[in-house]
Amino acid sequence: MNKPLRRVAIFCGLLVLALLVRVNWVQFVQGDELKNDPHNRRVAIERYSTPRGNIIVDGKAITGSSTTDSGDFKYKRTYKNGKMWAPVTGYASQAFDANQLEKLNDGILTGTDDRLFFSRTVDMFTGSKQKGGNVVTTLDAKAQKAAFDGLGKQKGAVAAINPETGAILALASTPSYDPSTFAGMSNKDAEAYNALQKKNNPDEPMLNRALRQTYPPGSTFKVVTAAAALENGLYNDVDSSTRSPLPYTLPDTSGIELKNEGNIPCKNATLREALRVSCNTVFGKISADLGNKKMKAEAEKFGFNDPGINTPVRASESIFPEDNRPQNAMAGIGQASNRATPLQMAMVASAVANHGKLMKPYMVDRLVATNLNVVQQHTPQEMSQPLSPENAQKIQSMMETVVKSGTGTNAQIPNVTVGGKTGTAQHGENNKDNPYAWFISYAKTDKGTPVAVAVVIEGSDTLRDDIAGGKLAAPVAKHVMQAVLEGEK
Amino acid sequence: MSSTTNTTTIGTIGAPSRRNTELAMLIFAVLIPVFAYVNVGLAKDGSVPAGVLGYSLGLGLLAGVAHLVVRKWAPYADPLMLPIGTLLNGLGLIFIWRLDQEPSLGKAMAPNQLMWSTFGVALFLGILIFLKDHRVLQRYTYISMVVALVLLVAPVFFPGVNGAKIWITIPGLGSLQPGEFAKIIIAIFFAGYLMVKRDALALASRRFMGLYLPRGRDLGPILVIWALSLMILVFETDLGTSLLFFGLFVVMLYVATERTSWIVFGLLLSAGGAVAVATFESHVQTRVHNWLNPLELVNGGVTETAQAMYSFGSGGILGSGLGQGYSRLILGIAPKSDYILATVGEEIGLAGLMAILMLYGLLIERGIRTALAARDPFGKLLAIGLSGAFALQVFVVAGGVTGLIPLTGMTMPFLAQGGSSVIANWALIAILLRISDTARRPAPAPAPSTDAEMTQVVRP
Numbered sequence: 001m002n003k004p005l006r007r008v009a010i011f012c013g014l015l016v017l018a019l020l021v022r023v024n025w026v027q028f029v030q031g032d033e034l035k036n037d038p039h040n041r042r043v044a045i046e047r048y049s050t051p052r053g054n055i056i057v058d059g060k061a062i063t064g065s066s067t068t069d070s071g072d073f074k075y076k077r078t079y080k081n082g083k084m085w086a087p088v089t090g091y092a093s094q095a096f097d098a099n100q101l102e103k104l105n106d107g108i109l110t111g112t113d114d115r116l117f118f119s120r121t122v123d124m125f126t127g128s129k130q131k132g133g134n135v136v137t138t139l140d141a142k143a144q145k146a147a148f149d150g151l152g153k154q155k156g157a158v159a160a161i162n163p164e165t166g167a168i169l170a171l172a173s174t175p176s177y178d179p180s181t182f183a184g185m186s187n188k189d190a191e192a193y194n195a196l197q198k199k200n201n202p203d204e205p206m207l208n209r210a211l212r213q214t215y216p217p218g219s220t221f222k223v224v225t226a227a228a229a230l231e232n233g234l235y236n237d238v239d240s241s242t243r244s245p246l247p248y249t250l251p252d253t254s255g256i257e258l259k260n261e262g263n264i265p266c267k268n269a270t271l272r273e274a275l276r277v278s279c280n281t282v283f284g285k286i287s288a289d290l291g292n293k294k295m296k297a298e299a300e301k302f303g304f305n306d307p308g309i310n311t312p313v314r315a316s317e318s319i320f321p322e323d324n325r326p327q328n329a330m331a332g333i334g335q336a337s338n339r340a341t342p343l344q345m346a347m348v349a350s351a352v353a354n355h356g357k358l359m360k361p362y363m364v365d366r367l368v369a370t371n372l373n374v375v376q377q378h379t380p381q382e383m384s385q386p387l388s389p390e391n392a393q394k395i396q397s398m399m400e401t402v403v404k405s406g407t408g409t410n411a412q413i414p415n416v417t418v419g420g421k422t423g424t425a426q427h428g429e430n431n432k433d434n435p436y437a438w439f440i441s442y443a444k445t446d447k448g449t450p451v452a453v454a455v456v457i458e459g460s461d462t463l464r465d466d467i468a469g470g471k472l473a474a475p476v477a478k479h480v481m482q483a484v485l486e487g488e489k
Numbered sequence: 490m491s492s493t494t495n496t497t498t499i500g501t502i503g504a505p506s507r508r509n510t511e512l513a514m515l516i517f518a519v520l521i522p523v524f525a526y527v528n529v530g531l532a533k534d535g536s537v538p539a540g541v542l543g544y545s546l547g548l549g550l551l552a553g554v555a556h557l558v559v560r561k562w563a564p565y566a567d568p569l570m571l572p573i574g575t576l577l578n579g580l581g582l583i584f585i586w587r588l589d590q591e592p593s594l595g596k597a598m599a600p601n602q603l604m605w606s607t608f609g610v611a612l613f614l615g616i617l618i619f620l621k622d623h624r625v626l627q628r629y630t631y632i633s634m635v636v637a638l639v640l641l642v643a644p645v646f647f648p649g650v651n652g653a654k655i656w657i658t659i660p661g662l663g664s665l666q667p668g669e670f671a672k673i674i675i676a677i678f679f680a681g682y683l684m685v686k687r688d689a690l691a692l693a694s695r696r697f698m699g700l701y702l703p704r705g706r707d708l709g710p711i712l713v714i715w716a717l718s719l720m721i722l723v724f725e726t727d728l729g730t731s732l733l734f735f736g737l738f739v740v741m742l743y744v745a746t747e748r749t750s751w752i753v754f755g756l757l758l759s760a761g762g763a764v765a766v767a768t769f770e771s772h773v774q775t776r777v778h779n780w781l782n783p784l785e786l787v788n789g790g791v792t793e794t795a796q797a798m799y800s801f802g803s804g805g806i807l808g809s810g811l812g813q814g815y816s817r818l819i820l821g822i823a824p825k826s827d828y829i830l831a832t833v834g835e836e837i838g839l840a841g842l843m844a845i846l847m848l849y850g851l852l853i854e855r856g857i858r859t860a861l862a863a864r865d866p867f868g869k870l871l872a873i874g875l876s877g878a879f880a881l882q883v884f885v886v887a888g889g890v891t892g893l894i895p896l897t898g899m900t901m902p903f904l905a906q907g908g909s910s911v912i913a914n915w916a917l918i919a920i921l922l923r924i925s926d927t928a929r930r931p932a933p934a935p936a937p938s939t940d941a942e943m944t945q946v947v948r949p
Contacts (some may be wrong), residue, residue, distance in 0.1 A: 001744055001745070001866060001870075004744045004747050005744055008857065009861075011740075012853050012857060012877070012880040015884040016846060016847075016850035016884075018884070018888070018893060019846050019887045019891070020847075022891045022893040023839060023842050026801045027801050027805060027806065031803075031804075031806070032805075034803065037802070039791050039795065040803065041791070041815070042815050045815060
């Protein structure tokens with residue numbers, strides 16, 4: 001009976017071997033994957049077992065941590081003026097994970113990032129508890145406050161950039177939400193979170209409109225169209241006639257006319273005049289004359305059709321479409337399938353203001369460890385050169401005319417050169433929904449150009465003409481620019 | 490077999506009894522759990538737990554008494570089985586006590602487990618003292634069969650727990666898992682039956698398609714057992730026990746008859762049975778589904794299967810340290826019994842888990858070695874049956890918890906919480922020790938023959 005016994009022995013050995021191989025597979029090969037699986041509650045327990053690092057604006061933390069007694073989790077996130085900063089910080093919730101800066105820099109904030117290895121090791125030897133590092137942002141608290149207060153109860157967004165570096169100075173979105181209300185994991189937190197969801201709240205307070213919502217840019221896009229005209233040599237002098245007819249019929253259509261808002265002097269207007277009063281006919285014709293390819297190429301230099309604009313929070317892709325001629329003419333005045341995020345339009349203004357050079361927008365200046373060692377430092381990067389400096393100069397002078405004596409007079413700031421462009425984008429089929437009021441601008445002093453802003457306000461239901469952008473959005477932009485300029489002094 | 494290798498068979502040269510080896514290892518087997526106990530206490534509240542003295546004395550006393558009894562009544566028994574059993578049982582107590590520290594996992598179970606362990610060791614001592622020769626068990630072949638059947642069928646009349654009817658509830662005493670005892674008793678029946686029928690099964694057969702088919706009257710009981718194991722599965726939804734019994738029977742048949750065709754038969758029958766049951770038993774289907782999709786969310790929540798996998802993964806190579814894991818996350822079914830390996834994996838890591846699996850492997854290996862060394866067919870069959878059952882149980886439980894095979898409700902021998910399990914496994918060790926003692930005991934010196942006078946040298 002010994003031969004089968006030996007075989008049974010081998011069989012039993014194989015069973016044990018199979019178990020050993022299996023546990024090696026699970027604990028060694030798959031180990032990290034299982035350990036860091038988002039559904040593995042240990043990840044969350046670990047995340048909230050130490051006070052989280054902070055997100056810093058102007059040297060002050062806009063976040064904090066407080067202890068809780070809610071079961072597994074020791075600390076929860078708190079936010080100072082959460083509503084105002086939510087589009088910047090995102091949220092970190094015990095029950096609902098995290099997003100935006102909180103999520104992207106989770107490793108630094110919780111202190112588990114590999115780049116913190118050194119300070120963690122020091123902590124281990126000195127016996128102090130693991131602590132998270134900080135995220136230092138580029139934002140300007142005063143500008144953010146001006147933007148948030150300026151939007152007030154209206155639905156809309158503001159993005160402000162320093163054109164010279166690409167640093168984001170303000171990023172406001174209304175209606176907003178306070179991430180503190182659902183930072184914990186109690187039923188109250190769940191209720192607060194659910195009440196904010198789109199299906200329960202059509203206003204979508206958790207939507208980051210400055211980065212994640214695209215709108216038809218309306219007349220503000222005429223700046224890009226003008227840039228395309230100059231860059232492609234369609235026109236060279238902004239003060240000579242554009243030989244534009246009025247009325248202007250859309251190409252390839254049986255007499256569909258492109259209309260202007262009101263009775264404005266657009267026939268054979270100069271570029272400067274056309275931008276000042278916002279002529280649809282002139283810019284529609286430019287777009288049609290240049291053709292879809294050239295228009296698209298210029299828009300893409302400004303950042304359109306780029307799905308990877310990371311600030312590091314990713315901005316939604318702004319679209320300048322490939323289209324037929326009549327649609328392309330419409331896209332040239334910021335309508336049809338043309339869509340842009342507020343950040344994108346702020347980038348347009350900033351490229352013009354920065355002598356045609358577009359800097360990559362960013363909002364995290366540096367990541368620092370607990371011991372204040374800099375873990376990562378952002379250096380401003382050039383993204384593209386959509387305009388030659390000469391042409392940028394020309395467009396600047398056109399935009400400055402808009403503010404001095406055109407549709408954008410509401411953005412004037414004493415003793416400061418301001419350039420801007422208004423826009424009112426039609427919304428919905430046959431323009432039945434409330435239009436979007438836009439304003440993009442920049443402010444220049446003798447020291448430089450410290451700020452470019454884009455403002456969009458949804459639902460300006462009473463005003464449908466092109467002045468809407470000037471009336472509703474321009475004052476908000478003005479206050480943001482003023483806040484930044486005061487900080488500069 | 491060469492008569493000079495002392496471990497496999499008997500020579501007239503006395504084999505070393507190895508009792509001192511056993512004692513030395515027992516000291517480790519007691520010290521390791523005691524240190525583990527202190528470790529858990531320090532990790533949980535930063536102080537040495539109050540019960541450490543009592544626990545060390547208790548475990549030490551159990552091990553010491555067991556050792557003395559083995560020394561006296563089974564002096565040539567295998568030296569490894571008792572220390573391994575002690576170590577596994579001791580570590581099991583620590584893990585259960587550690588899980589008792591999590592209030593969300595229900596009431597404390599370690600004191601009860603310690604009591605059951607004491608009963609288990611008492612039964613172990615009783616068997617060693619009163620069962621002078623394992624061949625006595627041969628007399629109870631058919632009684633064993635009846636007892637085993639009664640034990641197996643009994644849970645049908647009691648309410649099921651967690652979807653499996655494997656318990657009988659005795660008012661005032663708690664619940665018992667008769668399957669654990671049936672495992673040993675049915676091994677006795679198989680060993681007795683097969684010892685008698687092995688020649689008939691092996692030789693009186695017709696050759697058919699390259700396989701030896703036995704005669705119907707010899708095959709009959711096998712088919713009955715097969716049907717029975719399926720019935721257990723269907724009525725009690727006890728996947729583990731039916732698999733265990735069927736595997737046990739196939740292994741013992743194969744060893745008894747030395748015919749590979751039995752293995753083929755066994756595999757065909759069990760495959761057929763498994764498929765048949767899986768098609769209409771939703772309980773089994775769920776288990777298989779969970780096995781194939783371990784990390785799947787159910788109603789947005791994480792399943793226990795996934796929680797166990799997360800435990801293993803989070804433990805990594807060295808583990809989080811005793812008392813520092815998050816075993817409380819495995820709520821629901823049996824974190825202290827079926828799923829205790831998940832806590833082991835998390836807190837002492839891959840290294841510790843492999844060490845524990847190696848201990849099981851070693852224990853199985855010693856059991857099979859006992860079977861090889863045994864001189865009587867009954868002893869061989871019984872030893873291989875018991876070690877085979879043990880091996881299958883370890884495989885089925887550990888494989889189920891780690892996701893190697895679908896999960897079945899069985900307890901990890903010695904480690905898991907459960908009175909019946911720990912008592913039955915101590916009895917199993919006792920019987921194996923008894924067989925190995927008989928096997929390794931030196932043959933009595935031949936009696937001097939009165940006929941044979943010393944050859945005289947006749948001087949001229």
